[in-house]
Amino acid sequence: xxxxxxxxxxxxxxxxxxxxxxxxxxxxxxxxxxxxxxxxxxxxxxxxxxxxxxxxxxxxxxxxxxxxxxxxxxxxxxxxxxxxxxxxxxxxxxxxxxxxxxxxxxxxxx
Amino acid sequence: xxxxxxxxxxxxxxxxxxxxxxxxxxxxxxxxxxxxxxxxxxxxxxxxxxxxxxxxxxxxxxxxxxxxxxxxxxxxxxxxxxxxxxxxxxxxxxxxxxxxxxxxxxxxxxxxxxx
Numbered sequence: 001x002x003x004x005x006x007x008x009x010x011x012x013x014x015x016x017x018x019x020x021x022x023x024x025x026x027x028x029x030x031x032x033x034x035x036x037x038x039x040x041x042x043x044x045x046x047x048x049x050x051x052x053x054x055x056x057x058x059x060x061x062x063x064x065x066x067x068x069x070x071x072x073x074x075x076x077x078x079x080x081x082x083x084x085x086x087x088x089x090x091x092x093x094x095x096x097x098x099x100x101x102x103x104x105x106x107x108x109x110x
Numbered sequence: 111x112x113x114x115x116x117x118x119x120x121x122x123x124x125x126x127x128x129x130x131x132x133x134x135x136x137x138x139x140x141x142x143x144x145x146x147x148x149x150x151x152x153x154x155x156x157x158x159x160x161x162x163x164x165x166x167x168x169x170x171x172x173x174x175x176x177x178x179x180x181x182x183x184x185x186x187x188x189x190x191x192x193x194x195x196x197x198x199x200x201x202x203x204x205x206x207x208x209x210x211x212x213x214x215x216x217x218x219x220x221x222x223x224x225x
Binding site for chain 2: 043045049090092100
């Protein structure tokens with residue numbers, strides 16, 4: 001069965017520190033993988049996506065993610081977090097139908 | 111990319127009433143999805159709305175509770191019927207960018223609070 005797991009419900013980091021949000025998936029075929037961000041009161045915005053090719057993908061706002069097939073993971077990273085990055089982050093897998101993880105809430109402290 | 115407008119953006123409703131959420135897309139799309147995001151939880155697919163056919167509902171969701179209309183390729187409505195406090199959620203309209211490997215574009219959501 002298809003599923004997405006985000007093991008970290010909530011993460012707090014200091015502004016300027018590095019960030020890694022974890023995502024593991026279960027999918028029967030070659031996965032298409034996505035990271036979305038949801039800021040307070042906003043809809044979901046696509047940060048980045050992986051379809052094929054280079055396993056390290058770059059996204060908007062300085063985010064990147066690495067697809068590791070052997071670990072069934074697609075972790076999101078950012079080298080230096082800004083206060084405006086505080087939001088809810090969702091990992092998703094799919095193509096015709098999407099499956100979302102339960103989200104990771106990011107708090108950024110000064 | 112697609113621009114999706116949802117109305118209302120938020121509403122407070124009384125138990126037992128129904129509310130219809132509208133979703134307008136700035137381009138023609140075959141498939142539209144309706145998601146629910148309950149407080150503190152992830153997105154759950156309610157149904158897929160294809161123009162010209164009945165909506166396809168996911169397990170746990172039924173047409174009597176969540177009737178959907180899809181009159182043309184740019185518009186859809188979702189009605190939440192006979193609401194209870196458990197229906198308090200954000201309801202999101204979404205469309206794929208196209209193709210099997212497409213991404214999803216989302217509206218800003220409709221936040222419903224049922225008293």
